[in-house]
């Protein structure tokens with residue numbers, strides 16, 4: 001990652017600490033593009049896409065970014081991670097798509113990043129393309145996390161990687177669903193083995 005790319009990713013709005021962002025970049029830099037494109041669930045304003053995107057562009061592949069852009073439960077008014085300026089006043093709902101687009105444009109990644117605007121399970125049920133890399137950072141409630149595991153992880157190609165964000169084995173550090181509904185079932189399936197960890201990010205490889 002060039003210093004300019006890194007600075008742009010760090011400056012982007014969102015929820016990705018620099019060390020975990022660099023781990024995203026590292027995993028993307030090592031993908032085998034012959035396995036398929038990469039896909040992230042949960043893009044928000046594009047911060048994680050700015051870590052994954054440059055590496056995937058250099059590997060000659062694409063990043064599909066699935067998000068309904070209406071925010072997760074914890075982003076809504078009255079919740080911990082709400083950002084009031086992201087509400088579309090005409091609609092009365094959050095809308096992160098305009099910032100996402102601007103962020104991807106300004107980073108020169110429009111040739112790599114494909115926005116898929118919609119509900120993650122709805123998109124997943126129509127999905128058939130094998131993935132070289134899957135990054136799950138969508139809804140962190142129990143049901144959304146379970147559905148993202150169930151519906152998206154079967155698409156990771158053998159030899160591909162599954163990246164999971166906000167994995168907190170100790171409940172004191174944060175919400176449990178990504179740990180309980182995605183990370184543990186992935187390991188228990190026998191299909192994935194853990195390759196590395198950085199902060200709350202886990203990198204698993206599909207056997």
Ligand code: SAH
Pocket residue numbers: 013014015016041042043044045046047048049066067068069070071072073096118119120121137138139140144
């Ligand atoms: N990866 C981002 C943070 C993602 S926050 C970053 O680096 O900053 C979680 C995102 O998941 C939110 O943008 C929210 O809109 C999205 N999300 C939550 N539930 C979803 C669902 N069911 N379908 C699509 N997107 C969803």
Ligand code: MG
Pocket residue numbers: 015137165166
């Ligand atoms: Mg996250």
